[in-house]
Amino acid sequence: MKITIIGGSKGTGAQLARLARDAGHEVTALSRSGSAPDGVRAVAGNAADPAAAAAAVAGADAVVVTVGGAKGVAQHRAAVTRTVIDAMQETGVRRLVVQSSLGAGDSASQLPGPLRLIMRTVLAKPLADHNEQERAVQGSGLDWTLVRPTGLTNREPAGTWRALETSDAGKLGGSISRGDLAACIFGLLSDDASVGKALGLSS
Template sequence: MKITLIGGSHGTGAALASRAQQAGHEVTIVSRSGGSVPGARVITGDAAEPATAAEAVSGADAVVITVGGAKGKPLQRTAVTRSVVAAMEAAGTRRLLVQSSLGAGGSASQLPGFFGYVTKVLLAKPLADHDQQEAVVQRSTLDWTIVRPTGLTDKEPLGRWTALEVTDEGKLTGSIPRGDLASFMLEALEDDWTIGKALGISSR
């Protein structure tokens, strides 16, 4: 599979790029800084720009968006996602996976008690961006999956996780290593069950 990672030069995106290549996939990384992962093709540019987005999705079987915020751009995630979705729809590229955050889209209810309230207050600005980002995805015609991790760490992967929809029973607590999130995301790309779903995920 040819996978394009928007924001894949570091963090979860870089972990996913490495795992995807180990699994035999071809990886293209889009990075504003030009950073990359060994063995991956790199496109230097801002995917919020239509030309960059069009180049990024051309020929891809799947696209993953893992971008973070940007200084002075309060809705950077939304801008990138809107541009990429438009490019995918124009190119006929169907499969999209987007990394959001637990707390977005009403998912604070998946956090136990006080933690849900604190998350909404402390992360109000990034969650507002994620809310709009998710709305762009859900209004699209694409085969999309949204992944909402709890707190992320750079600890060694545990090789396990819990993934729940808002309508499922149970709560999500603690954090999740980026390596485990990346492994889950790669599995989700190949699992049609995840299409049209927004999944909260943590190590427990």
């Protein structure tokens, strides 16, 4: 499989790139720094630039967006995601997995009460960005999946996680390691049953 990761120079994106590379897939990572793990094709560019996004996604079988916010840029995640969606539509790439955040969209109900209050106040601006990002994904007409992790950590991966839709019983809280998030995303890329779903994730 040819996989393009938007934001693959560090964090979850870099861990995903390593997993996919080690499994024998052809991986391209687009980032502003132009850095990527060894064995991964690195492309330097601003993913909000249509030309850079189109060059990175052309020929891919799947695209993953793992970008964070950018200092001084309002709703950076949403802008990048919209540009990537346009590029995918233009180049005929269908499969899209996007990293959002628990609390975005309709997922506040999956959070315990105290954590829900913190998310609404302390993280109001990032969540607004994720809300716009999710609306773009859900209206894209692509084969999309949203992943909504709880707090991310750099702990060693546990190899297990909980993945719940908002219609499922139970709450999600605490955190999830970036390694486990990357492993979950990697599995979703070939999981047709996840198309059109938004999954809350925690350890």
